[in-house]
Structure formats: C-alpha cells, structure tokens
Amino acid sequence: MSIKANPNRMMLVRLKRRLELARRGHKLLKNKQEKLMQNFFALVDETTDLRSRVETAFLAIGASYLEGRASTDRQALEDALELTTKAGSLDVDERHEMNITSLDFTFTVPERDPAYRLSATSAELDAAFEKLLASFPELLTLVGRENTVFRMAEELEKTRRRVNALEYVLIPDLEEVIRSIADKLGEQERANQIRLMKIKDMVKERGKKV
Numbered sequence: 001m002s003i004k005a006n007p008n009r010m011m012l013v014r015l016k017r018r019l020e021l022a023r024r025g026h027k028l029l030k031n032k033q034e035k036l037m038q039n040f041f042a043l044v045d046e047t048t049d050l051r052s053r054v055e056t057a058f059l060a061i062g063a064s065y066l067e068g069r070a071s072t073d074r075q076a077l078e079d080a081l082e083l084t085t086k087a088g089s090l091d092v093d094e095r096h097e098m099n100i101t102s103l104d105f106t107f108t109v110p111e112r113d114p115a116y117r118l119s120a121t122s123a124e125l126d127a128a129f130e131k132l133l134a135s136f137p138e139l140l141t142l143v144g145r146e147n148t149v150f151r152m153a154e155e156l157e158k159t160r161r162r163v164n165a166l167e168y169v170l171i172p173d174l175e176e177v178i179r180s181i182a183d184k185l186g187e188q189e190r191a192n193q194i195r196l197m198k199i200k201d202m203v204k205e206r207g208k209k210v
Contacts, residue, residue, distance in 0.1 A: 003177045007184040015181070019174040026166040033159045036098060040152050047145040054135065054142050061131045068125025077125070100155050102148040105140035109133065 005011045069077055088109035095102040 003173050005177055007181045012181045015174055015178050022166055022171050022174060029159055029163045033163055036156050040156060043149055047149055050142050050145060054138050057135045061128050064124050064128035064131060068122045068128055071122040072125055100151050103144045105144050107136050107140055
C-alpha cells in the first residue's frame with residue numbers, strides 16, 4: 001500500500017471520490033484501448049494490402065526499366081535519366097483522432113512531355129517513367145498509412161500502460177486504504193460505544209450510592 005492517509009472521515013470521503021474517478025477513468029481508457037485495437041488491426045490489414053500493391057507496381061516498373069535499358073543506347077539512357085526531372089508540389093494534410101495525428105500526402109506534378117528525345121529511347125523505358133509517375137499517389141498514401149500505424153502503436157502502448165497502472169496499482173491501493181481507514185474508524189466507533197457504556201454504568205452506580 002503506497003498511499004499514506006490519516007484515518008479520518010474527511011479523508012475517507014476524499015479517497016472514495018478519488019476511487020470513483022479512477023474507476024471512471026479506467027473505464028474510459030479501456031474503451032479507448034478497445035477502439036484503438038480495432039482501428040489498429042483494420043489499418044494494418046489495409047496498409048498490408050496497399051504495400052503489396054505498391055511493391056507489385058515497383059516490380060513492374062523495374063521490369064520495364066530493365067527491358068528499356070537493354071534496348072536503349074547507353075548514352076541515350078544516361079541522357080534520359082539525367083534530363084527526366086519532375087518538379088511538383090507536395091501538400092500535407094493533418095487529421096487528429098483519439099490523440100493520434102495522421103498525415104495525408106498529395107504530390108501534384110504538372111503535365112508535360114519528358115525532356116529527353118522519345119526517338120532515342122525505347123517504349124519500355126518510356127513506360128517505366130510513366131509507371132513510376134503513376135505510382136506516386138499510392139506510394140504517398142502508403143507513407144501516410146504506415147506513419148499512422150506507428151503512431152497508433154505508440155498510443156496503444158501508452159494507453160495500455162495507463163490502463164494497467166489504474167487497474168493493478170492505483171485502484172487496488174485506493175481500495176486497500178479505504179478498507180483500512182473504514183476498519184480503523186469502525187474500531188474507534190466501537191471503542192467509543194464501549195467507553196460510553198462504561199461511563200453510563202459508572203453514572204448508574206454512583207446514582208445508586210447516593
């Protein structure tokens with residue numbers, strides 16, 4: 001028992017109120033934990049499927065690039081890689097739910113022809129660049145989802161520790177202190193009653209002698 005308290009009625013009332021608040025907080029945190037768990041596993045499944053699609057897309061990009069590299073002159077390939085740059089704008093939106101900040105990324109690239117000469121490269125290389133650009137939305141979505149998964153896991157761990165601290169430490173300690181104070185107050189009450197009875201008997205005895 002780590003809670004120190006004077007055994008009086010005022011302290012007993014305060015501790016009972018504190019215990020009620022602790023139980024209420026424990027219930028709220030337990031509900032939050034359960035909701036977080038549901039959201040977490042749903043998001044993990046969704047993120048796993050999304051990662052699988054992104055990985056499949058990048059395998060296709062790699063295959064197109066290898067085919068394009070095999071059928072493109074080396075100098076033309078180096079020129080294409082050096083000249084193919086895309087400038088765009090990255091927007092980040094924040095969402096807040098259950099003390100978790102989720103990020104949504106949007107990358108906008110202006111539509112324009114590649115800087116290199118199409119006649120000098122193979123169709124496979126052009127396809128690789130197009131697939132790479134088309135993969136950005138899902139790739140950025142994956143980044144945001146995985147970031148949310150990590151943050152949700154951290155919040156779950158914090159919530160779990162708080163639930164356990166209330167359930168296995170604070171609430172049992174409060175209950176033990178309350179029982180101890182109630183027992184001591186009961187003993188004091190019984191001792192007072194015995195004392196009053198003795199005084200009453202003494203008064204009666206004196207009355208008889210008079």
